[in-house]
Amino acid sequence: xxxxxxxxxxxTFVALIAIWEMSAKLNLYNPALLPPPSDAALxxxxxxxxxxxxxxxxxxxxxYVSGYFIGCLLGVVMGVITGISKNxxxxxxxxxxxxxxxxxxxxxxxxxxxxxxxxxxxITLIAWACMFPVWLSTQTGIRQVPKEYLQAAKVFGVNGIRxxxxxxxxxxLPQIMIGLRIAIATGVFxxxxxxxxxxxxxxxxxxxxxxxxxxxxxxxxxVLLLGFIALMADxxxxxxxxxxxxxxxx
Numbered sequence: 153x154x155x156x157x158x159x160x161x162x163x164t165f166v167a168l169i170a171i172w173e174m175s176a177k178l179n180l181y182n183p184a185l186l187p188p189p190s191d192a193a194l195x196x197x198x199x200x201x202x203x204x205x206x207x208x209x210x211x212x213x214x215x216y217v218s219g220y221f222i223g224c225l226l227g228v229v230m231g232v233i234t235g236i237s238k239n240x241x242x243x244x245x246x247x248x249x250x251x252x253x254x255x256x257x258x259x260x261x262x263x264x265x266x267x268x269x270x271x272x273x274x275i276t277l278i279a280w281a282c283m284f285p286v287w288l289s290t291q292t293g294i295r296q297v298p299k300e301y302l303q304a305a306k307v308f309g310v311n312g313i314r315x316x317x318x319x320x321x322x323x324x325l326p327q328i329m330i331g332l333r334i335a336i337a338t339g340v341f342x343x344x345x346x347x348x349x350x351x352x353x354x355x356x357x358x359x360x361x362x363x364x365x366x367x368x369x370x371x372x373x374x375v376l377l378l379g380f381i382a383l384m385a386d387x388x389x390x391x392x393x394x395x396x397x398x399x400x401x402x
Contacts, residue, residue, distance in 0.1 A: 185368065192373035199370060204358070208374075212343060212354040213381075215271055219278025220339045224332055227283040231290025231331075232316060235324070241291070252284035256342035260349045274346040274354075281342035282335035289331025293324025329393045333386060340382045355381075 169189050175181060176188035183191070199205035230248075234241040256277045267273030297320050305311070305319045321328075347356025355378050362370035 187369040187372050189372075189376070191369040192376055195367070195369035196373040196377065199358075199373075208354050208358050209377075211351075212347065212356070215274045215346070215354065216278060216339060216343045218271075219275040219342070220282050220335065222275065223279035223282025223339065224286045224335055226279065227286025227331065227335070228290050228328060230283070231287045231292075231328075232294055232321065234287070235291040235294025236316065236320070248284065248287060252288075255345075256281045256338075257345035257349075260345055263346065264350050269350055269352060273350060274343070277346045278339050278342045281338040285334040285338055286328070286331035289334070290324060290328050293327030294320050296327065297323045326393075326397050329389070329397060333389050333393075336382060336385045336389060340378065344378060 173188045173190060176183040176186075176191075187195075196205060199208075230244070234244055234248075259277060259280065263273035263277055267276065301319055301323065302315065305315050310318055343354075344356040344359070347354035348360045351357040355374050359371055359374045359378075362368070362374065
């Protein structure tokens with residue numbers, strides 16, 4: 153069944169690419185404005201030979217991985233705290249719901265003022281984007297722990313931090329993984345926004361730069377590459393979820 157699902161998913165991508173390629177070759181639209189996948193692939197290969205693609209990729213991945221892990225860690229910690237303590241939840245939740253509504257792209261000017269063009273600002277924006285979905289899903293998971301579980305843990309002398317680490321977090325783990333998966337996409341959004349407006353390297357920067365010099369094939373290639381990276385990260389996390397949360401069918 154898994155092989156069939158993978159084949160269906162792959163066939164969708166192949167069909168879409170084939171339709172796009174044929175539409176360009178048959179001049180159903182102006183391919184100069186939106187180059188076909190073959191031109192984008194050749195552009196990426198050219199950038200790779202020049203060393204530009206590898207340097208941009210390394211710069212983006214360094215920022216993304218750092219921001220993702222920082223944001224997810226903060227999200228889990230805050231989600232556990234607000235999930236356990238109702239008073240803390242009453243105090244923090246309204247503020248967090250307000251802050252999570254602010255898109256990272258709107259914070260780019262503040263990042264430039266505070267951190268300039270350094271990676272610190274970009275990592276901060278990515279962490280910001282990743283923290284809130286993880287916080288919300290972690291809080292939800294902690295609150296869903298049945299009272300019977302907590303009472304049973306108390307009977308066996310499992311209290312305080314041990315109850316959190318041995319009972320509540322394991323029970324909330326499937327929900328936490330959902331937040332981690334959502335954060336992959338929100339982190340990529342923040343990465344692209346930060347690099348488009350406040351960077352001199354990276355995939356987001358290359359997308360804007362290619363547009364400015366009318367290299368649309370490079371621009372499309374970089375956009376497709378960004379989506380591919382997000383897809384691979386999502387698939388990796390799905391595999392990890394099946395390994396970590398073995399008791400739940402994903």
